[in-house]
Every structure is written in C-alpha cells, then in structure tokens.
Amino acid sequence: MKIAICGVGVAGGYLLSRLKNEHEVVGFERMTEEKHDSICAWGASKNTMSELCxxxxxxxxxxxxxxxxxxxxxxxxxxxxxxxxxxxxxxxxIGLIHEMSKGCKVHYGVAPKLEELEADFDMIIDATG
Known part of the structure; x- marks a missing residue:
C-alpha cells in the first residue's frame, strides 16, 4: 500500500518508522528541513514514550x-x-523525529493539495496535530 503521511512531528515520524517495512510511505512536512521545529510536547511520559519507541x-x-x-x-x-x-x-x-523518519522519503517545505495526494496514494494520514 502507498501511504502519504502529512505532518512529520512525533506522530508522523512514529507512523513512518512503524509502516516503512511493510508499505511504501512518504512524509510531507510544510516546514523546510532547515526550519523544521516542533513547538509543543517537549515533555512527555517516559514510560509511554519508551514503549512506543x-x-x-x-x-x-x-x-x-x-x-x-x-x-x-x-x-x-x-x-x-x-x-x-x-x-x-x-x-x-527533533532528534527523535529524525531518528524515526530515518530511511524514509520525506518532502520538506511542501503542502500538497488533497487532489494530488488522492491521485498518488492509497491512503492519506493527517498527522498535523
């Protein structure tokens, strides 16, 4: 299955890392790679994050x-x-997001139109928060 993941924060990065071995996944992030930042949720449950990771x-x-x-x-x-x-x-x-998305195709600085995604992908996931 070809899957588009829109939003490469923690949720999008996690989905990329979990789905990349069984599906063709592509991430789309509206921020450029140089300016990619994640402005919320710097604090989290260590136990939950450890289990997910x-x-x-x-x-x-x-x-x-x-x-x-x-x-x-x-x-x-x-x-x-x-x-x-x-x-x-x-x-x-940011380090964790980069580790999660390692080995995956991620397009930074783009916000594709829904029509484009629908034409190219079997599934579209909104992970923009």
Missing part, C-alpha cells in the same frame, strides 16, 4: 534530556507550590 526499535533513553522530579509553580497571587513528578521527562524531540 521500543516498537520502532529505538532506544528512547538516547533522547532523554531531563528526568523530572519536581514541578515548582509560582502563581501571580504570590502562592507557590510543588508537585512531585513520576515519569515525566523532557527529550530531544
């Missing part, structure tokens, strides 16, 4: 930047409090 034969530990222990909140009304964290981490999101 294992399915894609990727060691998530290689991308962990910081294991969260405490979240300090300072409110405008001068109240402060602390929340203990378990399993929250920050990670190299």
């Amino acid at each position: 294992n399915k894609a034969n990727i060691n998530f530990e290689d991308f962990v930047i910081h294991d969260g222990k405490n979240l300090y909140i300072d409110m405008n009304n001068m109240k402060q409090f602390n929340i203990k964290l378990k399993g929250l981490c920050t990670y190299d999101k």
Whole structure:
C-alpha cells in the first residue's frame, strides 16, 4: 500500500518508522528541513514514550534530556507550590523525529493539495496535530 503521511512531528515520524517495512510511505512536512521545529510536547511520559519507541526499535533513553522530579509553580497571587513528578521527562524531540523518519522519503517545505495526494496514494494520514 502507498501511504502519504502529512505532518512529520512525533506522530508522523512514529507512523513512518512503524509502516516503512511493510508499505511504501512518504512524509510531507510544510516546514523546510532547515526550519523544521516542533513547538509543543517537549515533555512527555517516559514510560509511554519508551514503549512506543521500543516498537520502532529505538532506544528512547538516547533522547532523554531531563528526568523530572519536581514541578515548582509560582502563581501571580504570590502562592507557590510543588508537585512531585513520576515519569515525566523532557527529550530531544527533533532528534527523535529524525531518528524515526530515518530511511524514509520525506518532502520538506511542501503542502500538497488533497487532489494530488488522492491521485498518488492509497491512503492519506493527517498527522498535523
């Protein structure tokens, strides 16, 4: 099956990594490769991300930047409090996306029209968030 994945963030990269061995998958990312950035979700559940990455034969530990222990909140009304964290981490999101999409065809800086995708692909997945 020929599959187009529109949006190469974590979800799109994950789909590329999982589907590339059984299907012809092509990623489309509207940002150029030089400006490719992922602006949200730099913090995530370490356990969940590890499980998902294992399915894609990727060691998530290689991308962990910081294991969260405490979240300090300072409110405008001068109240402060602390929340203990378990399993929250920050990670190299762009590095992980590149690892997930390694070996896949990805077109950066393009936003193809639906009609073009429908003519060329059996399935179109919107992974734009």
